[in-house]
Amino acid sequence: MAEVAGRLTDRVGLGVLTRVVTRDLVDEVLVETCRREKRRRLLPARVVVYFVLAMTLFFDDAYEEVMRKLVDGLRFLRSWDEDWQVPTSPALCKARARLGEEPLRELYRRVAVPLxxxxxxxxxxxxxxxxxxxxxxxxxxxxxxxxxxxxxxxxxxxxxxxxxxxxxxxxxxxxxxxxxxxxxxxxxxxxxxxxxxxxxxxxxxxxxxxxxxxxxxxxxxxxxxxxxxxxxxxxxxxxxxxxxxxxxxxxxxxxxxxxxxxxxxxxxxxxxxxxxxxxxxxxxxxxxxxxxxxxxxxxxxxxxxxxxxxxxxxxxxxxxxxxxxxxTSLAEIETRQRGSYRVLRSHSPAMVRQEIWGLLTTHYAIRELMYHAADLEGCDPLRLSFIRTLRVAR
Structure with a gap:
């Protein structure tokens, strides 16, 4: 891929959710929590942040499928780096552990404000x-x-x-x-x-x-x-x-x-x-x-x-x-975003907390999108369908 186009991992994002979780904000949080890398990795910290958010949207999918959905749309932009391969599940697990919970916790606390x-x-x-x-x-x-x-x-x-x-x-x-x-x-x-x-x-x-x-x-x-x-x-x-x-x-x-x-x-x-x-x-x-x-x-x-x-x-x-x-907000996370009677993915306490901060962040971003959509139409945001908006985000 030409240098002018940038690396694939610089382009990874979450569509409509980047309205709230911007690339610049993620980078600021990574610097504040001392998670910004000094060398290039297959999975830079910014990409891992977006991956954690994505896995809380696609709860039914395996790690590799979540990452594939996160980057697949870039093929249509002709920006796919042929040298970059979707990482394996063990690699993604190690990247999550390397990132830790602090960046997701700080990210949530930076974006979540009254609407x-x-x-x-x-x-x-x-x-x-x-x-x-x-x-x-x-x-x-x-x-x-x-x-x-x-x-x-x-x-x-x-x-x-x-x-x-x-x-x-x-x-x-x-x-x-x-x-x-x-x-x-x-x-x-x-x-x-x-x-x-x-x-x-x-x-x-x-x-x-x-x-x-x-x-x-x-x-x-x-x-x-x-x-x-x-x-x-x-x-x-x-x-x-x-x-x-x-x-x-x-x-x-x-x-x-x-x-x-x-x-x-x-x-x-x-x-x-x-x-x-x-x-x-x-x-x-x-x-x-x-x-x-x-x-x-x-x-x-x-x-x-x-x-x-x-x-x-x-x-x-x-x-x-x-x-x-x-x-109702809690039910949206429990039974719609996560899925009814589902167990969280994470096998260690730190990763459990990381996953929950990701769940809270994506739930807030969806609710922020619903609020602004309702505001444009002059209607009550609680009259919009959470599950339909979730499908749009996905």
């Missing part, structure tokens, strides 16, 4: 960007390394699960399904501990929704300190006394630890004036009569939005159920 504009349907409440925190578990190959790093958990029958499992907790934009930050851990890791690593992505102007599994007094206070507004479900047994009833049916209360409650009781027993303890919250309680639930009773939410004129109890209750939009 919704001011007019995006379902993306805003009272001027706040509606976000959600949730987690998912994925099966990984049954190897000693994966078993030791991630654990297995238990099946519904109480037996050890057939495969080790990795846990991913993420922060997503409800109006676009874009997952903008994530943390990877073992199946035994507490979701709150993983979610704590996401607090750096909480910004003022966000309304962050979470299910009751994420609530604790300590974590609530840490999350509220980011100045993002919160709307979390809490356990029905949590003690929340009515401090002030509000006209929309919600009420103001204070979140107090047991130690704070004991301090108040001691002060009152001594006849001392008590200063307000705990953290001020607003409580919304409501019933959904036609739901199947293993926990009967009202749904109870707490929020940092104390003024009902900013967001009514009905609006906040409706917003909470947008948390399921994140469930």
């Amino acid at each position: 919704a504009g001011a007019g995006t349907s379902g993306a805003w409440l009272a001027g706040r960007r509606v976000m959600a925190v949730d987690g998912v578990q994925m099966d990984v190959p049954d190897t000693p390394g994966n078993d030791e790093a991630f654990g297995r958990g238990t099946s519904h029958q109480g037996l050890d699960a057939p495969y080790p499992k990795v846990k991913v907790v993420g922060l997503a934009e409800c109006g676009t399904h874009a997952i903008i930050d994530a943390e990877i851990g073992a199946v035994t890791d507490d979701e709150r501990e993983l979610a704590r690593e996401l607090l750096a992505a909480f910004d003022p102007g966000m309304l962050v929704i979470a299910d009751r599994g994420f609530f604790s007094h300590e974590f609530w206070r840490e999350a509220a300190a980011t100045r993002a507004d919160l709307l979390w479900r809490v356990q029905s047994g949590l003690k929340l006394h009515v401090v002030h009833q509000l006209p929309d049916g919600s009420y103001l209360s204070r979140l107090m630890t047991d130690i704070e409650r004991q301090r108040i009781r001691r002060h009152r027993a001594r006849g001392l004036d008590t200063m307000p303890e705990g953290v001020a919250v607003r409580v919304i309680e409501y019933e959904i009569t036609n739901r199947d639930s293993d926990t009967p009773g009202p749904i109870r939410l707490v929020t940092t939005i104390l003024d009902p004129e900013q967001a009514s109890a009905a609006e906040l209750a409706a917003a909470y159920h947008q948390r399921w939009e994140f469930e």
Whole structure:
């Protein structure tokens, strides 16, 4: 191939996904993570990055077939280098190991930002960007390394699960399904501990929704300190006394630890004036009569939005159920992009994490494409088909 045309490996790309994952960005990340080569290789680091992204799009295909799809279109551009052959699977495995997980992790964190504009349907409440925190578990190959790093958990029958499992907790934009930050851990890791690593992505102007599994007094206070507004479900047994009833049916209360409650009781027993303890919250309680639930009773939410004129109890209750939009995002990765009941490819913990960062990056790139396509047509991005867009990307 003539030198003016450039090397084949300089031309490798991912079609529409290079809109987000540009060659220049990949090169910047490789330099920052010290993965840029000092000598030419059959598989340069940039090509391996695109290969990892491609294998998360073509989950059913073997390594060599993924690489063949990645470069086959170049034949029609008359830019195929006859001296360059599709590498073997062992060579591709070694190239992945040489690259490591850091470039894919950094690439994801560089590209994944909120997408919704001011007019995006379902993306805003009272001027706040509606976000959600949730987690998912994925099966990984049954190897000693994966078993030791991630654990297995238990099946519904109480037996050890057939495969080790990795846990991913993420922060997503409800109006676009874009997952903008994530943390990877073992199946035994507490979701709150993983979610704590996401607090750096909480910004003022966000309304962050979470299910009751994420609530604790300590974590609530840490999350509220980011100045993002919160709307979390809490356990029905949590003690929340009515401090002030509000006209929309919600009420103001204070979140107090047991130690704070004991301090108040001691002060009152001594006849001392008590200063307000705990953290001020607003409580919304409501019933959904036609739901199947293993926990009967009202749904109870707490929020940092104390003024009902900013967001009514009905609006906040409706917003909470947008948390399921994140469930849909996770399902897109689990059952559409990866495939139902599929085990990830990677046989070592580092490669598992590399693969997941690749999955998250390609999912975000597809969602970014869908958002801009919907924006051009003036429609809701959630009304577009993820699977059809995935086929376009493929």
